[in-house]
Every structure is written in C-alpha cells, then in structure tokens.
Amino acid sequence: MRITQGTFSFLPDLTKAQVAAQVQYCLDRGWAVSIEHTDDPHPRNTYWEMWGAPLFDLADAAGVMGEIEACKAAHPADYVRVNAFDSARGWETVRLSFIVQRPAEEKGFRLDRTEVEGRTQRYALRHRAGAL
Amino acid sequence: MSTAILPAPTAAAPAGVAQAGLDLGALFTQSEVPQFLAELERDLIGLEPVKRRIREIAAHLVVGRAREMVGLICGAPTLHMTFTGNPGTGKTTVALKMAGILHRLGYVRRGHLVSVTRDDLVGQYIGHTAPKTKDILKKAMGGVLFIDEAYYLYRPENERDYGQEAIEILLQVMENQRDDLVVILAGYQDRMDRFFESNPGFRSRIAHHIDFPDYADDELVRIAKAMAEGADYAFAPEAEAALADYVRRRRSQPNFANARSIRNAFDRMRLRQSLRLFETGGAVDRARLATIGAEDVRASRVFAGGIDAPAAPG
Numbered sequence: 001m002r003i004t005q006g007t008f009s010f011l012p013d014l015t016k017a018q019v020a021a022q023v024q025y026c027l028d029r030g031w032a033v034s035i036e037h038t039d040d041p042h043p044r045n046t047y048w049e050m051w052g053a054p055l056f057d058l059a060d061a062a063g064v065m066g067e068i069e070a071c072k073a074a075h076p077a078d079y080v081r082v083n084a085f086d087s088a089r090g091w092e093t094v095r096l097s098f099i100v101q102r103p104a105e106e107k108g109f110r111l112d113r114t115e116v117e118g119r120t121q122r123y124a125l126r127h128r129a130g131a132l
Numbered sequence: 133m134s135t136a137i138l139p140a141p142t143a144a145a146p147a148g149v150a151q152a153g154l155d156l157g158a159l160f161t162q163s164e165v166p167q168f169l170a171e172l173e174r175d176l177i178g179l180e181p182v183k184r185r186i187r188e189i190a191a192h193l194v195v196g197r198a199r200e201m202v203g204l205i206c207g208a209p210t211l212h213m214t215f216t217g218n219p220g221t222g223k224t225t226v227a228l229k230m231a232g233i234l235h236r237l238g239y240v241r242r243g244h245l246v247s248v249t250r251d252d253l254v255g256q257y258i259g260h261t262a263p264k265t266k267d268i269l270k271k272a273m274g275g276v277l278f279i280d281e282a283y284y285l286y287r288p289e290n291e292r293d294y295g296q297e298a299i300e301i302l303l304q305v306m307e308n309q310r311d312d313l314v315v316i317l318a319g320y321q322d323r324m325d326r327f328f329e330s331n332p333g334f335r336s337r338i339a340h341h342i343d344f345p346d347y348a349d350d351e352l353v354r355i356a357k358a359m360a361e362g363a364d365y366a367f368a369p370e371a372e373a374a375l376a377d378y379v380r381r382r383r384s385q386p387n388f389a390n391a392r393s394i395r396n397a398f399d400r401m402r403l404r405q406s407l408r409l410f411e412t413g414g415a416v417d418r419a420r421l422a423t424i425g426a427e428d429v430r431a432s433r434v435f436a437g438g439i440d441a442p443a444a445p446g
Contacts, residue, residue, distance in 0.1 A: 055270065058270055058271055058273065059242040059244045059271070059273070059274050059275055060242050060273040060274025060275065060312070061273075061274075062241075062273035062274055062309070062312040062313075063269070063270030063271065064270075066270065066273075067270070
C-alpha cells in the first residue's frame with residue numbers, strides 16, 4: 001500500500017533533480033531544511049527520527065542532497081522525508097514536507113479490533129512492518 | 133522560444149555551427165564578461181597578476197561556451213586557488229570579489245563566500261572535527277570557501293592534532309565535488325610553501341596559485357584616495373603631497389601592512405580632522421567637513437621618527 005502523506009505524495013516519486021529543485025526553493029525562502037526517517041509511517045506518528053540537526057544557514061541544495069543520500073544509504077528500508085521549517089513570525093511552522101524514499105515493498109497497515117465492554121469495538125491501525 | 137525546441141548541443145547536432153565557424157569576439161561581447169572586467173579594473177587598484185588570472189578564467193569560460201557549441205568536451209576547470217602575499221595586499225578583499233566573479237561567470241551556483249579559519253574547521257576533541265568541517269563545507273556548497281591562514285590547519289609539532297582530519301575531508305570534497313564549491317586558501321607566502329610541502333595532496337589539487345605583490349607607493353596613495361572618496365572625504369592638494377610622503381616613510385618602518393596600514397592611517401586622519409574642526413570652533417560648511425588637510429596627515433607619528441617614537445601632540 002503506497003503511503004500518501006506530505007506534499008507530492010500522489011505524484012510519482014521525485015527524481016534527484018526534482019528533490020534538489022524543491023530543496024533549493026526552500027533554501028531560497030530561508031526555510032531550515034531537515035531530514036527525518038522512520039520505519040513506522042503511521043499518520044499519527046508525528047515524530048520521525050531526526051537525521052542529524054536541521055541544516056541551518058545553507059545556500060545551496062548540494063549540502064542537503066549529500067545528507068539525504070547519506071540518510072538513504074544508512075536506512076535503505078526506511079521512509080525518509082524532507083521538512084522545511086519557516087521561522088518567520090506568524091508562520092513558525094513546517095511549510096513543506098515530502099517523502100524522498102520509500103522501502104522497496106510498502107507493507108501498509110493492519111486493522112486491529114479490540115472488543116471492550118458492551119460489545120463495543122475499538123479500532124487501531126498498525127503498520128505491518130512493526131513488531132507484530 | 134527557438135532555444136526551447138532546439139536539442140541540447142551534442143557532438144552530432146551542431147555540425148552546421150562547426151562548419152560556419154564561431155565569432156569568438158561576438159560571443160565575448162554578448163556575455164557579461166567585458167563590462168565585468170572593466171568593473172574589476174576600476175575597483176581593484178594594482179594587483180596585476182590577480183587581474184590577469186581572472187581574465188584567463190573569464191576567457192576560458194567564453195572559449196568553453198564556444199567549445200560546447202561545436203560539440204567539443206567542456207569539463208568545468210578546477211578552480212581551487214591559493215592566495216599568497218604579505219599582510220594587507222588584498223587577499224580577503226579579492227576573495228570576496230572572487231565569489232561574485234565566479235558566480236557571474238557561471239562557475240558557482242550561488243556566489244556566496246564562507247570565510248573560515250582553523251577554529252571553524254577543527255574540533256576540540258576526538259570526533260568533533262569531522263562534523264564541524266562537514267558542516268562548514270555544506271554551508272559553502274554552491275559558493276566559495278575561503279580559508280584564511282590555511283597553514284594553521286596543519287600543526288606538525290603535535291602529531292595528534294585534529295587538523296589533519298579536517299585536511300583529509302577538505303581534500304576529498306575538493307576532489308569529488310568540484311562542481312559544488314571552490315576552495316580558496318590564503319596566507320603568507322613562506323608559511324604556505326611549508327604547508328604545501330607537508331601536504332603534497334593539496335598542491336596538486338589546486339590549479340591556481342596567485343601571488344599578491346606588495347603595492348607600489350603611488351598605488352597606495354590611490355587606495356587612500358579611493359577610501360576617502362568612499363567615505364565622502366577628500367584630500368586637500370597639499371594633503372595629497374603629504375600623503376605620498378607618508379606612504380614613503382611608513383613603508384620603511386616596522387609592521388608595515390600595505391593597504392591595511394593605509395586604512396588605519398586614514399581612520400586616524402579622520403579623527404585628527406574632527407578634533408581640529410572641533411577645537412577651531414566657529415562655522416563649518418560642507419567643504420570643511422569633507423576635507424582632510426595636510427596638517428591632519430603631517431601630525432602622524434610616522435613623520436616624528438616612526439611608530440616607536442612618542443606620540444605627537446594632537
């Protein structure tokens with residue numbers, strides 16, 4: 001099951017040149033770009049593992065691309081995403097976030113049902129690549 | 133619109149161009165290069181070897197475009213440089229300009245300058261150096277990395293010095309990411325020579341060794357005038373003569389640092405001028421406020437026997 005979250009996720013995967021162009025767009029606007037990876041892309045999993053500190057004060061996408069490649073090489077089976085944080089007053093939030101790597105086989109989610117009192121059902125989504 | 137539908141120049145496509153021949157002169161005047169060289173000539177006083185090298189690089193760009201048009205291979209040249217020369221000969225100033233130059237010539241993508249010294253590259257404990265150096269390199273991507281007093285990176289007297297680690301990372305990036313950044317090493321001639329002797333890898337990876345000569349006396353006077361002009365001051369005619377005299381005397385005295393000495397001297401002349409106007413009192417007009425008189429120049433200690441002599445009153 002293809003994970004669709006963040007920008008561009010309904011498009012075919014971006015090529016390296018396209019990722020570099022997007023990153024350059026962010027840098028030109030003064031956003032701090034950061035790289036994160038995870039093995040659990042559950043939509044509620046907001047906090048992915050950070051790949052180093054956010055990359056502040058860069059001028060050119062080449063520096064970010066190097067880090068993206070290093071992160072992909074270190075975690076070939078993880079999801080990797082790029083975030084761009086805008087620190088301008090009034091925004092102070094992530095302005096752009098997109099996935100730059102997916103595992104070769106995306107396992108998707110499993111639906112867990114739990115029966116609680118009065119035959120009520122509780123549902124939970126669990127990523128299949130997880131422990132279970 | 134026509135360029136959009138034309139295929140990218142390849143060995144096969146531009147056969148017509150190759151037969152027709154290219155007008156290098158036209159190509160040259162169409163580019164930004166000539167106006168830009170004129171600007172350089174205007175902004176930099178003296179420094180002939182530096183200007184010649186920049187002209188070479190600019191010419192190479194134009195020729196490279198022409199080669200591309202007729203389908204010849206056009207690899208980006210290695211542009212890493214060393215600037216050597218005495219204090220105050222304009223190494224840092226030119227490095228700042230170089231970033232802009234290379235950007236406008238299309239050799240670097242962004243054209244910013246990241247100026248660092250040993251402290252910015254070398255860490256304080258094991259494992260600190262590599263991330264620090266890589267961080268700086270990332271910041272310099274797409275621009276120019278200027279390493280001032282680069283020889284401090286290598287400390288032969290301490291074999292466990294972390295400088296060596298920074299050097300290795302630098303060399304690797306200089307070799308593999310030549311398209312992404314240009315590294316400029318700067319420092320005094322003799323110490324740079326010793327640095328290269330102990331790091332042969334550096335010398336072979338740097339194509340351009342540019343030596344900054346000392347300024348001649350008249351060049352220093354022109355620099356002083358340019359500084360004054362930039363700060364909205366002007367030298368009175370007799371002050372100009374005093375200035376030439378000052379430059380000649382200052383050169384023979386210790387700690388002479390070319391244009392830097394002149395800049396400091398100019399700053400002191402401004403102070404003296406202010407005090408003189410203040411003490412005279414009365415009305416001042418635009419001309420008086422802007423003029424540095426001969427007495428402001430002549431009050432310098434340089435005329436009283438040197439900077440070691442007791443300060444002249446006022």
